[in-house]
Amino acid sequence: MEETKLNNIVTDRLIIRKFKNTDLQDLYEYLSNETVVKYEPYNVYSETEAKKEAIDRAESEFFYAVCLKEMGKLIGNLYFAKGDFDTWEIGYVFNEKYWGKGYATESVQALMNIAFSQLGARRIVAMCNPLNEHSWKLLERLGMRREGTLLKNIYFKKDINGKPLWADTYEYGILKSEWITGNKSSFR
Numbered sequence: 001m002e003e004t005k006l007n008n009i010v011t012d013r014l015i016i017r018k019f020k021n022t023d024l025q026d027l028y029e030y031l032s033n034e035t036v037v038k039y040e041p042y043n044v045y046s047e048t049e050a051k052k053e054a055i056d057r058a059e060s061e062f063f064y065a066v067c068l069k070e071m072g073k074l075i076g077n078l079y080f081a082k083g084d085f086d087t088w089e090i091g092y093v094f095n096e097k098y099w100g101k102g103y104a105t106e107s108v109q110a111l112m113n114i115a116f117s118q119l120g121a122r123r124i125v126a127m128c129n130p131l132n133e134h135s136w137k138l139l140e141r142l143g144m145r146r147e148g149t150l151l152k153n154i155y156f157k158k159d160i161n162g163k164p165l166w167a168d169t170y171e172y173g174i175l176k177s178e179w180i181t182g183n184k185s186s187f188r
């Protein structure tokens with residue numbers, strides 16, 4: 001995956017920026033929540049792990065902090081990485097206290113606008129577990145198409161006997177041309 005340099009993105013309610021070492025507390029607040037990490041490839045973080053994660057993310061070009069414009073509080077993160085053929089993959093994890101308010105939609109939409117208009121993205125893809133309804137509803141709200149369902153292709157977690165908990169995957173995608181005609185774009 002190629003790295004990208006993005007400047008701060010400002011939306012109506014949010015600022016999307018690079019992580020800072022000092023983001024530890026806000027990051028810990030949501031990465032320590034079982035509900036938030038349920039479909040993620042990791043388990044809940046301890047405070048020490050979250051501290052290291054904040055430092056690692058401050059160095060990473062793949063993770064972006066999503067913060068409330070007025071209070072500055074970090075309420076979630078986006079993942080964004082360039083793959084082959086001008087295709088980019090997005091991911092997102094938000095603090096449960098801030099679900100259901102459209103913040104994920106607002107931040108991903110802004111990022112997709114920048115990707116298609118400035119970064120040369122031709123296609124954007126995302127993957128999620130079919131049981132993660134919040135996630136695929138978000139992708140459909142953004143106008144992404146479900147392109148396939150992979151059966152038991154991956155596992156992130158194991159059961160108490162150490163056996164893989166195999167999971168299915170929905171694959172979603174959208175082309176730049178679809179983004180523009182779907183009226184989600186802030187450019188032509």
Ligand SMILES: CC(C)(COP(=O)(O)OP(=O)(O)OC[C@H]1O[C@@H](n2cnc3c(N)ncnc32)[C@H](O)[C@@H]1OP(=O)(O)O)[C@@H](O)C(=O)NCCC(=O)NCCS
Nearest residue numbers: 036039092093094099100101102103104105127128134135
């Ligand atoms: C996936 C995730 C980011 C989705 O968050 P979300 O809160 O459902 O998404 P949004 O912030 O865009 O909010 C959308 C909801 O807010 C409502 N909403 C309220 N105000 C809104 C606004 N101004 N704009 C858009 N939606 C708004 C929508 O109607 C929608 O409600 P619904 O869920 O009842 O349909 C969140 O569930 C999460 O962090 N999950 C844990 C991590 C995870 O699983 N990540 C994905 C791995 S693949």
